[in-house]
Amino acid sequence: MNDIITNCRLKNGFGQSMQTTSTVQTNVQQQPSPTKKQLSPDHPNPAAPITEIPSPAMSRMGWALRTLLVSDNTSCLKDRKVGGKFIRKCAPGTELVEWLLNLSPIVHTRTQAAGMWQALLEEGVLCHVAKEQPFKDKCFLYRFKSDEDGTAGGAPTSDDVNHANEHIREALPALLHRGPDATLRMILRKPSHERTQEELELVYEELLHIAALSHLSTSIKRELASIIVFEAHAHAGTVLFNQGDEGRSWYILLKGSVDVVIHGKGTVATLKEGDDFGKLALINDAPRAATIVLKENNCHLLRVDKEHFNRILRDVEANTLRLQEHGKDVLILERVAKQRGYSAFKYTVMSGTPQKMLEHLLETRLGGQAGPNDPFLDDFLLTHIVFMPTPLLIDELAANYHADADIDLRQASEEDQEYFLTSKRRVVQFIQRWVLAVRHAVFDDPLAVEFIEELATDVEAEPALQEEASIIHHVLTQLSRYQEDRQMNATQKWKLPPNGQPICLFSGNTHSKTVIRPDDDIIFRVYCADHTYCTLRFPMATTAEVIKACAADKLQIARLPEDLLLVEVKSSGERVVFKDNDVSVPTALSLNGRIFVSPKDHLDALTPLPEQEVPTEAPDVDFEALSTKDVAYHMTLFDWDLFWAVHEYELLYHTFGRHHFNKITSNLDVFIRRFNEIQYWVVTEIVSTTNLTKRMSLVKKFIKLAAFCKEYQNLNAFFAIVMGLSNTAVSRLSMTWDKLPSKFRKLFTEYEALIDPSRNHRAYRMSVGKLQPPVIPFMPLLLKDMTFAHEGNKTSLDGLVNFEKMHMMAQTMRAVRFCRSRHLVLDPPSPKNENEIRNYIRCFRTIDNQRVLNSMSQKVEPRRS
Numbered sequence: 001m002n003d004i005i006t007n008c009r010l011k012n013g014f015g016q017s018m019q020t021t022s023t024v025q026t027n028v029q030q031q032p033s034p035t036k037k038q039l040s041p042d043h044p045n046p047a048a049p050i051t052e053i054p055s056p057a058m059s060r061m062g063w064a065l066r067t068l069l070v071s072d073n074t075s076c077l078k079d080r081k082v083g084g085k086f087i088r089k090c091a092p093g094t095e096l097v098e099w100l101l102n103l104s105p106i107v108h109t110r111t112q113a114a115g116m117w118q119a120l121l122e123e124g125v126l127c128h129v130a131k132e133q134p135f136k137d138k139c140f141l142y143r144f145k146s147d148e149d150g151t152a153g154g155a156p157t158s159d160d161v162n163h164a165n166e167h168i169r170e171a172l173p174a175l176l177h178r179g180p181d182a183t184l185r186m187i188l189r190k191p192s193h194e195r196t197q198e199e200l201e202l203v204y205e206e207l208l209h210i211a212a213l214s215h216l217s218t219s220i221k222r223e224l225a226s227i228i229v230f231e232a233h234a235h236a237g238t239v240l241f242n243q244g245d246e247g248r249s250w251y252i253l254l255k256g257s258v259d260v261v262i263h264g265k266g267t268v269a270t271l272k273e274g275d276d277f278g279k280l281a282l283i284n285d286a287p288r289a290a291t292i293v294l295k296e297n298n299c300h301l302l303r304v305d306k307e308h309f310n311r312i313l314r315d316v317e318a319n320t321l322r323l324q325e326h327g328k329d330v331l332i333l334e335r336v337a338k339q340r341g342y343s344a345f346k347y348t349v350m351s352g353t354p355q356k357m358l359e360h361l362l363e364t365r366l367g368g369q370a371g372p373n374d375p376f377l378d379d380f381l382l383t384h385i386v387f388m389p390t391p392l393l394i395d396e397l398a399a400n401y402h403a404d405a406d407i408d409l410r411q412a413s414e415e416d417q418e419y420f421l422t423s424k425r426r427v428v429q430f431i432q433r434w435v436l437a438v439r440h441a442v443f444d445d446p447l448a449v450e451f452i453e454e455l456a457t458d459v460e461a462e463p464a465l466q467e468e469a470s471i472i473h474h475v476l477t478q479l480s481r482y483q484e485d486r487q488m489n490a491t492q493k494w495k496l497p498p499n500g501q502p503i504c505l506f507s508g509n510t511h512s513k514t515v516i517r518p519d520d521d522i523i524f525r526v527y528c529a530d531h532t533y534c535t536l537r538f539p540m541a542t543t544a545e546v547i548k549a550c551a552a553d554k555l556q557i558a559r560l561p562e563d564l565l566l567v568e569v570k571s572s573g574e575r576v577v578f579k580d581n582d583v584s585v586p587t588a589l590s591l592n593g594r595i596f597v598s599p600k601d602h603l604d605a606l607t608p609l610p611e612q613e614v615p616t617e618a619p620d621v622d623f624e625a626l627s628t629k630d631v632a633y634h635m636t637l638f639d640w641d642l643f644w645a646v647h648e649y650e651l652l653y654h655t656f657g658r659h660h661f662n663k664i665t666s667n668l669d670v671f672i673r674r675f676n677e678i679q680y681w682v683v684t685e686i687v688s689t690t691n692l693t694k695r696m697s698l699v700k701k702f703i704k705l706a707a708f709c710k711e712y713q714n715l716n717a718f719f720a721i722v723m724g725l726s727n728t729a730v731s732r733l734s735m736t737w738d739k740l741p742s743k744f745r746k747l748f749t750e751y752e753a754l755i756d757p758s759r760n761h762r763a764y765r766m767s768v769g770k771l772q773p774p775v776i777p778f779m780p781l782l783l784k785d786m787t788f789a790h791e792g793n794k795t796s797l798d799g800l801v802n803f804e805k806m807h808m809m810a811q812t813m814r815a816v817r818f819c820r821s822r823h824l825v826l827d828p829p830s831p832k833n834e835n836e837i838r839n840y841i842r843c844f845r846t847i848d849n850q851r852v853l854n855s856m857s858q859k860v861e862p863r864r865s
Helices: 002-011 056-071 093-103 110-121 158-188 197-207 218-227 279-283 306-318 354-364 376-387 390-401 414-438 446-460 463-488 544-554 600-605 628-644 648-656 666-687 692-711 715-726 734-739 742-755 758-768 779-791 803-819 834-842 850-860
Strands: 078-082 085-092 126-128 141-144 229-233 239-241 249-255 258-262 266-271 291-294 299-305 320-325 328-337 345-352 493-495 521-527 533-539 564-569 575-577 594-599 800-802
Touching: 056 110, 056 158, 085 093, 093 110, 093 141, 110 126, 110 158, 158 197, 158 229, 158 742, 158 758, 197 218, 197 758, 218 299, 218 306, 249 279, 279 306, 299 306, 306 320, 320 345, 328 354, 328 800, 345 354, 345 803, 354 376, 354 390, 354 414, 376 390, 376 414, 376 648, 376 803, 390 414, 390 446, 414 446, 414 463, 446 463, 521 544, 533 544, 544 564, 544 594, 564 600, 594 600, 628 666, 628 692, 628 715, 628 834, 648 666, 648 779, 648 803, 666 692, 666 715, 666 779, 666 850, 692 715, 692 734, 692 742, 715 742, 715 758, 742 758, 779 803, 800 803
Parallel strands: 493 521, 521 594
Antiparallel strands: 078 085, 085 141, 126 141, 229 299, 239 291, 249 299, 258 266, 258 291, 320 328, 328 345, 345 800, 521 533, 564 575, 564 594
C-alpha cells in the first residue's frame, strides 16, 4: 500500500519523487506498483492536482462557487448513486459549465468555463469522483474536495450566500484569467496519443514564445508539441537530478528558480523562468555535470525525455535535404508532411544562399505549383531586404529572364525554348506577387521601376507571353497611379511643434492616410547647453551627422564634427545619443524629448528645458463634457490613419536598425508616439484633477473610453488607456478607486487581466486571435515579437541565410497586413462637437516624466500614515 501511495505522489509531481538536500543521496529503486495501467513516474497524471494544498485564493473561490451551487435548489450539485456507490454532492462537467456560463456575463464560451473549472481541479479544490479525469465538458462527475473529505459543513446561511456573491463578483475575473493556463498544463500532462489536433496547435503556439526554443525550426517545435511534458514540484530543496546521474531529460523552467550545484564549488548559478538545463548530457550522452536543486516552492517545468529528444534529432537529420555546389551547402531543405489536399511530401527552406533560394522559389513556387498555405514565397518577398537587397534581387531576376541572351533560339530544341519561356513567365509572376506583397515599396525603388518598365517592353514584344503582357500592364497601371499620388504630395512638409506632441503636416494637405516619405521636409529645433536654439528644415532621411554639423554651425559651436554629439534630452533628464548614420531623427524623439547638439566633453551639462517639466500644449477643451463614444470614434479614425501609414518594412528597419537600410521609420515612430501620448494623457488628466469626486468621475470615463476602443477594435488605444490607469501615479490613488462604483472596478479588473504581460501576453494573444479585421493592434507587442525573433536567432548560419528566422519575422509582418486587410467602416456618432473633438484627440495634454507625475499624485492624495 505504501508503494502505491508513493507512486501516486511521484507521478503527480510532488512528494519524495526526488531526494531533498537534507536526505542521504542514495539510489533507492522504487518498486513497481501492483495496480494495473499505472502511469510511470515520468508521466504525470492530468487528473491529479499540481499542488499539495490549494492556494488561499483558490480555496476561497471554491467555497464561494460551492456555496452558490448548494443554495440553488435547481442546481446540478446533487447526491447520486454511481456504480452501486453513493456519492454526495457531485455534478456532471457539462452542467457545471452550463451553470458557470449563466452565473456571469464575463464567461462567454464553454471553453472558458471548462478552463476555470480545470484551474480549480489542478489545485485540488475540485476533483473527478474516481480521480481518473481532468475537467472535461462531458458527462463525467466532479465534486468539491470539501464534500469528498467531509469538511464542507452544513447548509449555507443567507450571510454565506451574500458573501459568496460578493466574492464571486470581485474574484471571478482572476479565475477566468487562470483558465487558459490551467487548460494548457492539463494538455501537457496528457500522454502524446491523447492530445487532439486542436490541443497540439495550442501547445505549438505556446512553444513559439519560449526563448529556450527560439533557435529550433518550426517542424521541431511541432514535434515537441506532442511529446513535451509539464512537471510541478511543491517544495524548495527538492533535487531534480544529481551530478553524475545519467541524463534522462531536458528541462525548461516555466515558474520558480533552481540552483546549479557542483561538487567542491557549491552553488555556481541560479536559473530563472525561461532558462533551460540538462540538454548537454543528452547531446553528449554523458553523466550530469551538476546537481539541480529547486530554490522555491511550486516550481513548474517543461520536460523533454531522452528517447523523444534523440528521435526528433534523428528525424530532423533524416528529413533534411542538402544541395551542394563545389562541395559546399547552398540550400538546406526540410521535408514536412503536406496539408490535406496535397500528395506525398514537400520541402520547406531552412537556409540557403540568397541566389539559390530565389532559384528554388522560381522553380517550385511560381507557375501554379505551390499550394495556398505554403508561406515560402510570401516570407521571401517580405524579408528579402535583410539578406538580398533590391539591386541584387533585380540583377538575379534579370539574369533569369534573359537566360536565353547568348542562345540562338532558332537552333535551340523545343524543350529548351519551352524552358526559356517558362523562366520569363515565372519572373513576371514574381513581379506581380512582389508588388502585391509589399505594394509601394517596390515602386519607391528607381532600379525596380526601371526593371519593370524594361520587362514590359520585352514581354509585349513576345507573342507567346500574352497572358504575362496583361499581368505586367496591370502592374504598370498601379505604378502610374502611385507616381501620380507621389506627384500630388511632392511638396509635403512636416513640423515638430516646440511645445506640442504631434508631428503635424503644414503643407495644407490634410486628407487622411498621409504617409511620411523620406524626401518630405520637416522643421524642428536643435538646442545647445544654454537652451538657445536654431530652427532647421531638412528631409526626413537626413542623417544625424548632417543635422549635427548644420546645428553646430548655426549655434556657433566651434568644434570639429567628430568632437560633437547629437543627443535627445528627455523630460526626465535622461540623454540618448544618436549615431551619425541615424535617419528620421526628429520623429524618433520621446513624447516630450528635445534635440540637443553638444561637445562630447559637455554631455553632462545638458539639462531639460523648463517647458519639458510642464504638460505639452493642447486645445483647451473639457474632456468631461465630451461624449465618450464620440471621443473613442474619432480616436479610432485618427489612430487607424496613423496605423495605415506604417509599412511592414518599417518593422524590419526598426528591428535591425534604420542605418543598415538607410531608410526612415517615421510612420512607425509616430504610431508608437501616439501609444505613449494616450497612456500619459490618461495619467496627466487624472493627477491634475484635485477634486476627489471629479477624479473618480474621470477614472470612470477613461474605463468607458477603453470599453468603446475595445468595441471598435482599437486595441492600441485600449492598451494605452488601461496601462495609463495602471500607472503607479494613478493606481496608488486609493480614495479615488474606493469611490469608484464596483461595476467599473470589476470591468477594469477584466481589462487588466487582458493586458497582463505574463506568459508573453497570452490573454491578449488569445483574444486578438478571434478578431476579424479591421483591427488596430497593440504595436509594442508586435515590435517585441520582431526583436525576440531577431535577437534569439542568427541571421546567417554557416554562411547561409537562416530562413527560419525570416519566417518568424514574416509571421509578425503578416499579422500587421491581416489587421488592415479590410477598410475601417464605423457608424458615425452624433455630429455634435465634431470639429472640437477632432482637434482635441489630435493633440493631448501630456507629462511623460514619471517623477513629476508621482509628485502630483502625492499632492492630490497624500500618503496615509
